[in-house]
Amino acid sequence: MTQQSATVNRRIVLARRPQGEPLETDFRLETEAVPRVGPGQILLRTVYLSLDPYMRGRMSDAPSYAKPVELGEVMVGGTVCRVAASQHPDYAVGEWVLAQSGWQDYALSDGRGLLRLGSAARHPSYALGVLGMPGYTGYMGLLDIGQPKPGETVVVAAASGAVGSVVGQVARIKGCRVVGIAGGVDKCRYAVEELGFDACVDHRAADLAGRLAEVTPEGIDVYFENVGGKVFDAVLPRLNPRARVPVCGLISAYNATEPPAGPDRLPALMGTLLRKRIRMQGFIIMQDYPEGFGEFRQIMGGWLEQGYIKYREDIVEGLEAAGRGLIGLLRGENAGKRIVRVGDET
């Protein structure tokens, strides 16, 4: 891994808009001088960078809820940083902060939009996962839209991932039967043996629908949708009347360049929603739930400490590996929350 320099800022910019799956050549590594702190500013040094499926969307210029990354612009991303220099009265050198400073070593900030993590954060990188946006997404989407009740069956895909693992473990805390769907035997074993899921189905298995039916004998009351595609197809016929479907991601479709072939199943979906009186609702966590993040961090922090919630990171070493790391994430190659170690903690 290339060491962070005190004088040179490495930054990864969007070089090309991908067609379908991103390529490493869609990114470009540039260098510049580390920017100098002005009055009221702090200099952030990136220690951890989060890699998340939504980043694929920002690489395209199709209309979406957030504006795309422009060509030549630094790729966006959540980061955990230390304050490397400060001319801001509220920030001292060495403090940890959660920021949105993107794929680079250094960034200036005036303090807006930062979340302070203290000077002696125990697991600072957790703020990118179980104690950050992914964890909050799983927690709030499940509880507010999913409304799980004890004894109900909750199904979540990408079960070993940053969002899915929180959804399943919170559902378990709420007294639900929890079934995961994941890619591969290892991830499924992890979901059942480590995370305490009641069952987990490998979506690469030949008969996904049949396997899912076996482990959801009483149907599905909440399906937390974060993948789409053939997993959704297998889930749809198992949904119970009055089921709730929070929709927070559709990773299986992010690389798609055109709509799939027919028949057109949109009318059938609408018919199912009607006949079974299902609620489907999309949400974007910080736009829809800007208020509850602090409370969430308290509750989740407690659960982590008490061992009710387990969490695993999949660490990619070095900023220069971030592009490859994102491509692999979109293929499901990660085991746990994928982050990039950009620099040393100390």
Next chain:
Amino acid sequence: MTQQSATVNRRIVLARRPQGEPLETDFRLETEAVPRVGPGQILLRTVYLSLDPYMRGRMSDAPSYAKPVELGEVMVGGTVCRVAASQHPDYAVGEWVLAQSGWQDYALSDGRGLLRLGSAARHPSYALGVLGMPGYTGYMGLLDIGQPKPGETVVVAAASGAVGSVVGQVARIKGCRVVGIAGGVDKCRYAVEELGFDACVDHRAADLAGRLAEVTPEGIDVYFENVGGKVFDAVLPRLNPRARVPVCGLISAYNATEPPAGPDRLPALMGTLLRKRIRMQGFIIMQDYPEGFGEFRQIMGGWLEQGYIKYREDIVEGLEAAGRGLIGLLRGENAGKRIVRVGDET
């Protein structure tokens, strides 16, 4: 119109399951003796029979939220009846009741599931429309799932129909901009001039999407879905972030025998729900809102009396015309709530 007899019960049974659009030969008129009242029973004489789109679903044996009408069984349907004979302590001869006695002149009841309308009901047939299931569907679906706020834009299709006309007028009472979609110039004029909609678009017009965009300059916040098909296609791109879509019917698809050709737009719909954080929710009125019907009737009764809500009936004369009446309803030939006058009020 054939007169009701005091001794013969005419009943229309399902003769064949339709393929696509129902035919008159899918129904069969039979006669039998009027049944005799036993202890604890009352004999109902049908005065009005409701015709509703859901009836098409009951003619098929595809899985649905309600069991199908069996071949040879009397067609189901809501009715407004008078008590013709009684051996029940709580019912007197001459009382009006709302029942589910189906497509026939007479039926026995033990009183369960009846709603009493008194002895001097002013507009007894209204209990099949604006003061009955269709009105309650429009009212509750709009208010509970749609959550309309003053100044928001509400769009409803089948705007001149039993459900749509209530949705639009209640939305207007709530301070919304109301846009209808209806089939034909006359229905649109009625929606605007009589019902007070802000605009109404003819779905037979060449450029439905363009016309809809013109009259929803600030997008659509609530779309009350009761038709599906090309109307939904025109609405979808106009939905605002956080829009709500109550789904109570899909009349355009009821006669469909196979899924339409591709491309498959299901993934695109899911993507739209996610990006715009839209809530779609199906509901079946009496299963999901069994409690609020009495309160609804009070509120809606008051609005009718004060002239805030207008209501129009489209009366088909005679039980023998019921099949033809339903076929026409599914084609959108009705002007207002379609009911069958089966017998005299007195």
